[in-house]
Amino acid sequence: MSDRSRKGPLDTSGIDRIIGYRLRRAQAYVFQEFKTHFDPLGLTPADYSTLVLIGDNPGRRPSELAEALGIQRANFVPLVAGLEAREWLERRKSTSDGRSFSLHLTELGQQVRQRADQVQARFEQKCIAELGGEVGRDELLNLLGRFRG
């Protein structure tokens, strides 16, 4: 029996206790699954969260939305440009502040959001099943919410 060819599985107990590492692995897995679900719609995770946030908060400014999403306002620019190019949202010049404008979903954008919400609901059910039911999902969101709180 050669000692080098078959050593059995690796000991991952050390890295498996690192919260940040486990968060990275879980996030990578869920994002990958998310992408396969949303690929037919042509929506990235960032696209979808932006669509939802603007849909729920019409008329807001880019910098407000970027901050709520936890991204730099500079990185929000190409995101908005992409959604605008597909005519899913529109910018309306602010009457009170010439530097700024407000963001709104178009009719088409609202339809896309509705379809995306249905895909999200299906994907959410898959995640909930993996988490062992809605109690597990609620507990996970609760625990994640304790960071930064």
Next chain:
Amino acid sequence: MSDRSRKGPLDTSGIDRIIGYRLRRAQAYVFQEFKTHFDPLGLTPADYSTLVLIGDNPGRRPSELAEALGIQRANFVPLVAGLEAREWLERRKSTSDGRSFSLHLTELGQQVRQRADQVQARFEQKCIAELGGEVGRDELLNLLGRFRG
């Protein structure tokens, strides 16, 4: 009262129910905190997990370790090169397979790992406190482990 200057906080209830989004936010926060803790040691999150995994599994091949870490073996190359350049690990040519070699922590690498483990233990305590105690930590790791399981 101008209707545009003060609209109050945004409605984030939509995005806050998206598991992938919440995982991204939590992971970004924990990684950022991790980095501030590990900056004095010159260790990135990937460096530290690699150090731990090799320390717990001396003599393994790069492709085994890369797979266990969930990264491409191509992307593992510069990671190992960086640790080797600092003389924290060494490669020993395999006697049974001329293509491969085994990875081991050097004495210096083991010392660095010990110091890093202490930093990690402190950081872990901070995370546990934010999670409301060890029960919260255990529950979080348990839930994260249900993905991909």
Next chain:
DNA sequence: TATTGTTATACTCTATAACTATA
């Protein structure tokens, strides 16, 4: 033929500084 480590490359995400036009 298949596999190991490697190189090259490209694409995404993220972070920073600086510009412009307004305020």
Next chain:
DNA sequence: TATAGTTATAGAGTATAACAATA
């Protein structure tokens, strides 16, 4: 002078294809 949106850019992280040496 300060702020909003924007541009440019650089650095990570990640994914793929292909190559040389070895099996």
